[in-house]
Amino acid sequence: xxxMERLERQxxxxxxxxxxxxxxxxxxxxxxxxxxxxxxxxxxxEVIELVNRESGNRKDDDPGRNDYIRSVIESxxxxxxxxxxxxxxxxxxxxxxxxxxxxxPLEPLLADPESSEIMVNGYDRVYVESRxxxxxxxxxxxDEAHVMNVINRIVSSVGxxxxxxxxxxxxxxxxxxxxxxxxxxxxxxxxxxxxxxxxSTPLTVGDLIRFGSVSPQMVAFLEACVKGRLNMxxxxxxxxxxxxxxxxxxxxxxxDERIVTIEDAAELQLRQEHVITLxxxxxxxxxxxxxxxxxLVRNALRMRPDRIVVGExxxxxxxxxxxxxxxxxxxxxxxxxxxxxxxxxxxxETMVLMAGFDMPVKAxxxxxxxxxxxxxxxxxxxxGTRKITSICEVVGMEGDTxxxxxxFVYQPSGFGPNGSTGxxxxxxxxxxxxxKLADNGVIVREEWFHR
Numbered sequence: 001x002x003x004m005e006r007l008e009r010q011x012x013x014x015x016x017x018x019x020x021x022x023x024x025x026x027x028x029x030x031x032x033x034x035x036x037x038x039x040x041x042x043x044x045x046e047v048i049e050l051v052n053r054e055s056g057n058r059k060d061d062d063p064g065r066n067d068y069i070r071s072v073i074e075s076x077x078x079x080x081x082x083x084x085x086x087x088x089x090x091x092x093x094x095x096x097x098x099x100x101x102x103x104x105p106l107e108p109l110l111a112d113p114e115s116s117e118i119m120v121n122g123y124d125r126v127y128v129e130s131r132x133x134x135x136x137x138x139x140x141x142x143d144e145a146h147v148m149n150v151i152n153r154i155v156s157s158v159g160x161x162x163x164x165x166x167x168x169x170x171x172x173x174x175x176x177x178x179x180x181x182x183x184x185x186x187x188x189x190x191x192x193x194x195x196x197x198x199x200s201t202p203l204t205v206g207d208l209i210r211f212g213s214v215s216p217q218m219v220a221f222l223e224a225c226v227k228g229r230l231n232m233x234x235x236x237x238x239x240x241x242x243x244x245x246x247x248x249x250x251x252x253x254x255x256d257e258r259i260v261t262i263e264d265a266a267e268l269q270l271r272q273e274h275v276i277t278l279x280x281x282x283x284x285x286x287x288x289x290x291x292x293x294x295x296l297v298r299n300a301l302r303m304r305p306d307r308i309v310v311g312e313x314x315x316x317x318x319x320x321x322x323x324x325x326x327x328x329x330x331x332x333x334x335x336x337x338x339x340x341x342x343x344x345x346x347x348x349e350t351m352v353l354m355a356g357f358d359m360p361v362k363a364x365x366x367x368x369x370x371x372x373x374x375x376x377x378x379x380x381x382x383x384g385t386r387k388i389t390s391i392c393e394v395v396g397m398e399g400d401t402x403x404x405x406x407x408f409v410y411q412p413s414g415f416g417p418n419g420s421t422g423x424x425x426x427x428x429x430x431x432x433x434x435x436k437l438a439d440n441g442v443i444v445r446e447e448w449f450h451r
Contacts, residue, residue, distance in 0.1 A: 120192060132384015165285075172267070213388060217408070221391065221448050226250075227442050237337065246335050294317035316351065348364075365402050369397050407429055408426050411424075
């Protein structure tokens with residue numbers, strides 16, 4: 001006898017028992033609430049056991065698997081619903097389905113197009129960022145074990161692990177959303193999850209212009225820089241939109257070029273056909289087998305790339321990236337954390353020293369000035385909006401100092417009811433690499449630089 005037939009027979013038997021017991025049954029809200037929680041826990045356990053038993057017959061990618069699980073949940077709830085009102089049963093089915101197939105309480109937040117980031121600060125405090133503002137939600141988990149179950153489901157799907165010996169992990173969801181999790185003993189507030197949502201339709205340059213993040217004039221100039229094979233770094237603070245901008249800039253790379261992308265967790269959504277995506281790998285249980293960004297950058301140089309796109313440089317890989325830019329891999333793109341283009345120069349010096357070589361500071365600065373052409377500074381303003389606050393040319397060395405000059409800047413004019421106000425203006429400076437762009441067949445309009 002199949003499971004569904006057994007459930008149907010049990011349903012008829014239970015229905016008769018419930019009819020006999022109906023007159024003496026309490027109808028208080030507390031009874032319903034308790035039965036709701038108990039029933040949810042019981043059915044969850046039984047469906048998991050059933051799915052595990054039938055794992056040999058149904059694979060995870062079986063298109064009918066999820067429909068089958070939902071039908072089993074519905075049958076069990078109809079069978080044992082008891083005092084659960086019919087109006088609540090649909091909600092219970094959805095919650096159980098999300099628990100078994102998805103990420104439980106986080107599923108509605110992941111489906112919300114308004115939320116861009118989800119933050120779980122322990123089992124009873126969940127926040128979201130929406131339109132640049134952070135707010136607390138009414139979403140909660142049962143307990144810390146419930147949060148750990150969700151974390152393990154996320155990290156195991158990408159071949160990673162998290163435990164007391166390795167309490168921090170970076171991972172990604174099936175849709176590409178970036179996930180960071182940290183658990184006790186490092187997290188004193190309990191298991192913590194941070195999800196940077198990945199939108200199925202990536203933001204385009206038109207979206208950035210519509211949001212007021214950049215001007216059409218600046219976009220045209222940046223497109224010319226990418227097509228003209230200039231080496232560029234997008235700098236900014238956490239959550240300022242560096243990866244989004246890097247993705248937009250990468251879209252300008254011609255289709256006939258071979259692109260190698262290198263990231264900790266694959267986020268870039270390049271639409272070109274000839275793209276190789278590389279991802280770093282953490283150490284295994286024995287502490288061996290780690291593959292770092294630096295390892296991948298060095299390996300990428302042997303893969304005959306036309307362009308190397310590094311999601312972010314944060315340590316010794318900066319030296320390898322600069323070496324690649326200086327040895328024929330022009331047009332490379334990357335991001336780095338920095339509060340300003342000048343701060344970026346200092347950070348790059350520090351990151352190069354982290355590679356473990358005892359190099360004179362002047363030699364490092366000469367490497368940086370000869371490798372980089374453009375620094376694009378991305379900032380998140382106090383109202384939550386993200387803007388390109390400057391596009392800066394790396395001119396060269398003047399004595400022992402790297403010389404920078406602004407080509408475009410954002411000039412704030414105040415703070416109104418709709419947020420910060422201001423405008424993007426060119427500084428009137430004509431960049432020194434225009435001849436290089438012309439040699440690469442890229443047309444540059446002089447009016448871009450007129451104030």
